[in-house]
Amino acid sequence: ILSVGSYGCNLRCPFCQNYQISMSGKRESGMLYVPPRALAEQAKRLVPQGNIGLAFTYNEPLIAYEYVRDCAKLNRANGLLNVLVTNGYVCEEPLRKLLPLIDAMNIDLKSFSPDFYRKIGGGLEDVRRTIEISARAGCHVEVTTLIVPGENDSPEEMRRLSEWLAGVDPGIPLHVTRFFPRYKMADRAPTPVQQVYALAAVARGALRYVYEGNC
Incomplete structure (x- = not known):
């Protein structure tokens, strides 16, 4: 799949793994603007090489909602797939559209x-709503939780998270991934591999498909 991204984010995670682009702006970094029609045509040209569509990823794609919408329309008209990799912090109306x-x-x-979400400038309920609406709309949804030592790594929190997610759909895949020192948490140690596996085991008590990542 052809993966595309830009700069910026609507959250401020001190552990951001892509901070070079998510915390950057146009004035700080070079960028190439590709109009929606040109991007859709590029995705189409790559079909003989195995491309199946467009993935909007790297930074937070929904801060450029109109661009994603316009590209997705053209890409869908070409018979290709659209994938969104997002933090889920979006208002309900544009999400439904x-x-x-x-x-x-x-x-x-x-x-x-x-409290964790308040510290990074977001809201847990908003993200939960995004997951619920998207899954119930028939979109294929997967969820990723980056385990940051000392921040969101308790078994009890993972139990509550996975049980809630199972209430939406126990078939939603959950990716439990390992943190590496980045951005404002460059002085932290990486998440112990065994801790990632232990938390994934907790999640398997509620969910059918749980995967460890970055291990």
């Missing part, structure tokens, strides 16, 4: 703590 164009989503559920 975009969903008919999106075939699959990977949504970050960074924590199951409202």
Whole structure:
């Protein structure tokens, strides 16, 4: 799949793994603007090489909602798939308008703590709503939780997170991934591999498909 991204994000995670682009702006970094029609045509040209569509990823794609919408419409008209990799922090109205164009989503559920989300400038309930609406709209949804030592790594939190997710759909895949020192948490140690596996085991008590990542 042809993966595309830009700069910027609507959250401020001190552990961001892509901070060079998510915390950057046009004035700080070079960028190439590709009009929606040109991007859709590029995706189409790559079909003989195995391309199946477009993935909007790397930074937070929904801060450029109109661009994603326009590209997705053209890409869908070409018979290709649209994938959204997002933090899920989006208002309900634009989400519902975009969903008919999106075939699959990977949504970050960074924590199951409202306080955690307040610290990074977001809201847990907003992200939960995005997951619920997207899954019930028939979009293929997967969820990723990055385990940051000392922040969201308790077995109890993972139990509550996975049980809630199972209440939406126990078949939603959950990716439990390992943190590496980045951005404002460059002084932290990486998540111990065994801790990732232990938390994934907790999640398997509620969900059918749980995968360890970055291990």
